[in-house]
Amino acid sequence: MGDVRQVKGCCPLDCQDTCAWVAEVDDGRVTAVRGAKAHPFTRGVLCAKVNDYQARTYAPDRLLHPLRRSGPKGSGLFERVSWDEALDLIAGRFGQIATRRGPEALLPHRYLGSMGVVQRRAPMRLFHALGASRLTGGICSVSAQAVASEGLPLGFDPEDVAESRLILLWGVNLLSTCHHHWHFVQEARRRHGARVICLDPLHTRTARQCDEHVQLRPGSDAVLAAGMARVMLDEGLADLEFARGACADFDELAAEVAPWTPERVAGTCGVTPETVLRLAREFAIARPAVIRAGVGPQQTAGGEAFVRAIGALAILGGHWRHRGGGVLIMANPGLEDLRVDRADLIPAAAAPRGLDMARLGETLTDPALDPPVEGLMVWGTNPAVVQPDAARVHRGLMREDLFTVVLEHFLTDTARLADVVLPSTTQLEHFDVLGAWGHQYITVNLPAIAPLGEAKSHGEIMRLLAQRMGLDHPAMYETDEEIAASALPPGVSLDALKQAGWVKMAKPAPRLEGAGLRLARGGPPPPPAPPTRGMLQLLTPKAHFFLNSSFANMPRQQRSEGSGPTIGMAPADATARGLRDGEAVHVRNAQGVIPATLRITDAVLPGVVALPGKWWSTREEEGAVENLLSPPAWSPGGQPAFNDTFVEVIGTSAPQADARPARGL
Known part of the structure; x- marks a missing residue:
């Protein structure tokens, strides 16, 4: 072995964390890729998807010729x-x-x-x-972008989450999709005793680590937020001075949320009225509270209503007044990449x-x-x-x-x-510069x-x-290098960036004056009704070991994620269909049919099934996996409504096996 060179770089993938890494090169070959210890976000740790990224570069089926x-x-x-x-x-x-x-x-x-x-x-x-x-x-966070264009801010420096007193993790599985954000959740707990509540239809890795999990029906998120807003207004818990100064249509918003009583919300969302009341009161009293929201709740026909609704909650609570308060969906360091x-x-x-x-x-x-x-x-x-x-x-x-x-x-x-x-x-072989959509760092990638x-x-x-x-x-x-330099904001030089590895950019204070908060004409939409009796709502959450469809062909990630697509189903739904754990099933609707292995689990609500990961096709005639079943449906702002998909699950002649219900996704 010769001297090991350490080369600064970063992960290229569609993740909020954009981790800084160090590639270790021995005799012209990358032997390891490790998280940069000095990076305030990465902190020396890479995720389960990319911690052996060099295996992708050296994969035997890698394309190396036209x-x-x-x-x-x-x-x-x-x-x-x-x-x-x-x-x-x-x-x-x-x-x-x-x-x-x-x-x-x-x-x-x-x-x-x-x-x-x-x-x-x-x-x-x-x-x-x-x-x-x-x-x-786009296919991701289009609803958030549409609402941002109306004047609502989508985030602040995520490191400030450490100053929050209450953290609502709404439709986001941090520990599988952007686990470095969990650092700041934990810091908020240590510094301020912050409570952490997960609101998600699925009992995820993240939900298991929270103080409470509110398991609401998919697609009902805007309704729950509207109900919380009504409670805050009814009980005098809203920061009316801040809210009236921040939004141009406060009276219209109040009228829209008025019909959503805790009882009505409970019936729509599948939670108790007491839960609606308690969430609203806790959120209003905490100073500050943050709604850390994910992509999943946006991926419905009511995606913009959800984003507006949580924006309204943060403004009604006056949380934007305080460091670590407000809504956090995304953050970016201001890299001017459109110029490229x-x-x-x-x-x-x-x-x-x-x-x-x-x-x-x-x-x-x-x-x-x-x-x-x-x-x-x-x-x-x-x-x-x-x-x-x-x-x-x-x-x-x-x-x-x-x-x-x-x-x-x-x-x-x-x-x-x-x-x-x-x-x-691959990222180990070229020069590039990256921004982020989950923090404030611009990072360089050296070959x-x-x-x-x-x-x-x-x-x-x-x-x-x-x-x-x-x-x-x-x-x-x-x-x-010239192409990359054209995206750098004023005051950031390429040479300095190459030397340091990364630079943090300040996050401007959000502008809230005159924002529009109306959820939608007639109030937020209720969750879509199944088109046919016996159909189940299909959710397609991110896999822990894949990033969208990347790594679905890599042996280590495949082994870790499972031998193929696995669909989670509640025990009651499995019993009603005569299905058993481990059984080979077909998931189908009018769009098509795909194969999967059944996993009976308490992590999924009755009436819902979950198929994690963007698996590649398994047989030519079956095409792509879950998105084969996704209908052509969009929110008004153009967000594909992936989660407005309904399917039936039927058994095949494959061998069956008994197993206890699993916990967690």
Whole structure:
């Protein structure tokens, strides 16, 4: 063994924690990736998903060379080609499509597989310069973003949670999805004796560590918040001076929540009236209290109503007056990463249409779309698995007249449907800069090793394709470091960031004057009713060992998560259907059918089933896993309503086994 080099970097994935790490390099090979001990958020610990990230880089099935489809579309048959061949093919086909159909027939499709400004955004320069269709929308926290645009703040420095006296963890499983935030929950307990209450339909790892778990029915979150608001107003517990100064429609809000008595709320949410009263009183009296909210409650048709409702609670309680009080859904350090996209490259005469990324299936199969999308590039996401209405996404990607390019590490469900697959570098092989959506740090990622095989960064792929397509703007030829530097806010230099590893940015005080708090016309919507008797509401919580669909193919994470998709069901529901623990079942609705193994557990409410993780397809004819069952439904603000999905669960002829009900998810 030689001297071990320590290289500063960070996790690239779609997680609020954006952990700083140190890669240990021995004789040109990364032997370990460890959390940075000095980082105030990471504190030396990585999560169960990425604590062996080097295994992803060195995985035997890693894509290391360009591939061109050699069999029928969807067959997964490819042949290795050179970079020159792949680039010539892509440039030629994209050029032909733009000439024949117009540049709007080209579409980029990307998301948060890497949150790095280079990996996530650099290829957008290519599509903007071509005048391609613009990508809009999202699949996660769209409701929160929609409400933020109306004037409600979505967060504060999460380290200030340590000053809270009451913490409501509402629809968020911190210990599986962003466990470093738990540091500050624990500090609040130690410093101030803070009570921690989990509000979640599922009895999660986090719920087990809280002082109380309120297990409300999925989709009823806005109703519970409305009921708490009414109690605060009825009992004179609201900070009326603050609330009237902060919101422009206080009287309308009060009228909206008036019908939601504790008794009515109890019947809708599946909790007791006493619980509604106690939650409201505790929340009003604590100074300060914080509602730490997750993504799950947003993923319904009433997603914006939920975000507005918890925003109203925080304002009624006057909690924004105090450090550590208010609502915390997300935080960010102010990295100006939109500048990386270079939308100014769009030709002056062009006005490209916007296409919602969450409606990819609809976009690719709409016969009236003019021009139709005929050229698609996908990176940083696996839409065949993570998109709603996945069956339609699959049909669209199977179109013979659609030329699809995928930048990837592995042959995912989406990559198997591509015409060309380009090998992308992993986080250990490229330079990048990352912000965060759960803290105030900008972090640098230095390459620990040279790219394996022929893998290339997304900045390099952009430069090579721009050259092939005759795009000569200087922005198309900036280095990855120059691209990253363009996103840095004033006062932050790239050289200083590279030296330090990270920098914390101050969080501006929230502006609350004139915010709109009305929940929705006629009050918050009740939870959706099952369309057919015997149907169960399907929840698809984050898996502990996967991050969305990332790591679902990695052996260690697969073993830890289980041998395949597992669906949790309450004992009473299993008994009513004659099902037993460990039985192979089919989960189905009008959208499709998927296989799973039944787990009977008290962690799930009657009438609800839970299928954690974004598993890749198990057999070609069954397609993607749970999102195959998700209908094309959205909130008014454009949030895919993943949790408004109802299914039936039936047994198969697989062997059965008896087991006691499990606890916890």
